[in-house]
Amino acid sequence: MDRKTFINSLKSELKKALGRKELEEAIMYYDNLFDEAGQDNEAELLSNLGSPREEAEKIVGKDVMNKVESRHYFTGGIRRLSYSARTNKGWKGVVQWLIWGLMMAFCLYLVYRICLMQYLVQWKIIGAIQPPFLFFANWSYFLIYAKSIFNALVITLIARHGGYIAAGIFTKPEKSRMKARKPHVSTIILIAVVALFAALAFHEFRSQEIPDWMVDPEKITAGMPDLSIRNEHEAGTKVRELSRWLLSVPYYYIERWNLPRVSGFMEKHGDPYLFIDPYAETFGWPGLNRETYASFAATHNLTCAQAHEVIHWARGTGTYTKIGTRIGMAAIARLTWGHLYIF
């Protein structure tokens, strides 16, 4: 570390806790120290001084520094990593910048998938929503919300703790400071919750019996129920079969084969209801005006009246705005006319 890097780093540390005037005052003191020591004694002076962080702690107090840093709870790790990458010259710095870039990209991607994508779908800018880490496809709706919390925890874990860890890779003082730091209660809770979720996901995955035909995508049709039906009575049975089958498919295959994510199945007044995951794809779902009926009907080779009937029926399921993929839609559509099959 040279004088310029030391002063810049000290400035960025002190900036967190001091006002402009006090900051200038402190920086001037250190600048004066370097001036008085002269260029020949710069290295000696640097070795006498602590790290910029330690010096900042000396000036404003360790508690104050920790307190102000906790204001940047979520971005603290990323900030620390970028600081470390700046101070590490050569390939070490480059590696840390690369890790920083990957972490930033991943976090931004998650933020996009969780927060932004929903609105993009709502505003019809894009047509699908598939949140990541959906381990719990076959559980209740509660888990859809639990998954969002899990995702938020993952972001925190990566942005804060990942950043601190990556920052400590090549920087000894940082590393020792990290070691010296007691684990924050929130960190322990965070790790415990993430571990619990991971264990639940693992348990769910392990406890599912995966038939042989499911492992080989080419054999999928062998395990799928025969959905061609001849009358209304058979339609109900077939929907039950289809529901059971869809509910038994592990999430991995649902994603891989682009199946509708069925979150529930029930019977009401003797009618079968198939609940499609509200986060399932919304491609091609017609709106409720005449033009979109016509377009939907044309796409599926139906009359407008039939298209209306499909939508009307689907509305009754409570999932009409978020109905699933083509398979789910087709299943519901065909059920209406007593012909249920997948296409």
Added chain:
Amino acid sequence: MSISLNSELLEACILSIIAEEPAYGYALTMRMREAVQLSESTLYPVLRRLLQTGCLETFDEQHQGRNRRFYRITETGRKALGSYREEWLSFRNLVNSIMKTKEAR
């Protein structure tokens, strides 16, 4: 020397040095190093506290084409130094009596 000074004693020493004539940070460190081992940056928190309590004030002077920040004592600082000196005398006597050094006998 294995005996170190606490922050109040450092404040008293700094005030005492500056009371004689204004001084800049590096010079203060060198002067203090005659008595105790301290790093170049140890005094800044002390100076900062003295500035905040109004015991010191700063002024800049040009030196070889750059700014050198000097610290000078204020009236408040002189009063504080006076009370520090009194406290030091009684403290020193107490310690001497415990340590049974020559001065205390």
